[in-house]
Structure formats: structure tokens, C-alpha cells
Amino acid sequence: MNEARKANQSAMVAEKKRKDGPQESRGISKQKWLDERKKKIGKLLDANGLDMKEAYMLDTQQVAETKYKKWEKEPAPAGWDVFNQKTLYDAHKKRTKKIDVDLEEYNRMKEADPEFYREASSLQYGKAPKVSEDKIERMVKELRDKDEKRNAFSRRRRFHEEKDIDSINDRNEHFNKKIERAFGRYTLEIKNNLERGTALPD
Known part of the structure; x- marks a missing residue:
């Protein structure tokens, strides 16, 4: 009887091993995939002279657009989310x-300047093209409008x-506000008398 039980147990274990198979045989594990992806991105970043914070520069236009579309679905920011990348964008x-x-x-x-899109090796690197006065005025106006808007903004204060x-x-x-709303007009004279010190004693 014991032998039959042992044989059954070993057959069951063997069947389970066969069924499950080794962990990697089903497909690559998520952690391994992430590690390989990091290595791949690391190589690309090194090749382009970027660090890990600038990994977004390797994204294609389609990838960037899908990211921004995801962001658009999220609700309005609150608290510290006001300063995150989505809000700034x-x-x-x-x-x-x-x-x-x-x-x-x-x-x-672009036609007038052969080095309109300058590279770092360009001798004209850092040299800005001449900007017309009306563009400067437009920029100044935009900044002033922004300042005016900021100054006009007023949050409702809780306390006066x-x-x-x-x-x-x-x-x-809260209770005092309710009482004031209900009985304020009737008690106004008494309040004023108490404040002035002219209230008559009983």
C-alpha cells in the first residue's frame, strides 16, 4: 500500500514538472526583459552622449504622442501635481x-542661412539670428499679459x-454664522450696546 502511494506521489510530482516546465521555457521573465531593455537603452544613450535622465530624447514622435494622449485622459492636477511634467507641458x-x-x-x-540648424561643431554655434522688433514686442506683450493675469488671480480666502x-x-x-443669519438683525442693537458699554442692566 505504501509503495503504491509513493509511486503515485512521484508520478504526480513528475507530471507537475512536465506540465509547468522550466520557468524560462514559457517565455522571457519580466525582470530579465526589463534588464535587457535597460542595457539596450543604456547603450543607445552612451552612443548619443546622453544620460539616463535624457532617455526621453530617444522616443520617436509616435511614442511621444501616445504618451501625451495618455496624459490628456488624466484628471486636472491638484496639490503637488501642479508642478509635474504634464502640467508644464x-x-x-x-x-x-x-x-x-x-x-x-x-x-x-532658412534659405538665407546655410547653417540654420547649427551643430555643436559649427563655428557659428551660439550666434543668434537677428530678431525683428515686432517679434520682441510681441514677446514682451505676452509676458506682460501673463503678469497681469497672475496679478488678477485671487484665491478665495477663508478668513477675513x-x-x-x-x-x-x-x-x-459655523454655528455662529448660522445664528447670525437667523437672529442677527434682531440682536444688532443689543450687540452695539454691549460693545459701547451702554447696555442697561436688568
């Missing part, structure tokens, strides 16, 4: 939407500094 898009591009002038400038404090905590403040 959205702000950039919003600002550049107002810019009018003159393609004729752009093409003219001019108002007298007549509560001990938030709950009490």
Missing part, C-alpha cells in the same frame, strides 16, 4: 497656441482679517 501648449507662425519668413531665414473673531473653533464659527 499643458501650460506650454496653451501659451504656444496664441503664437502666429509666419512660414514664409521662416523659410526665407478685518472681521472680529467671535468663535473658539471651526465648528463654533
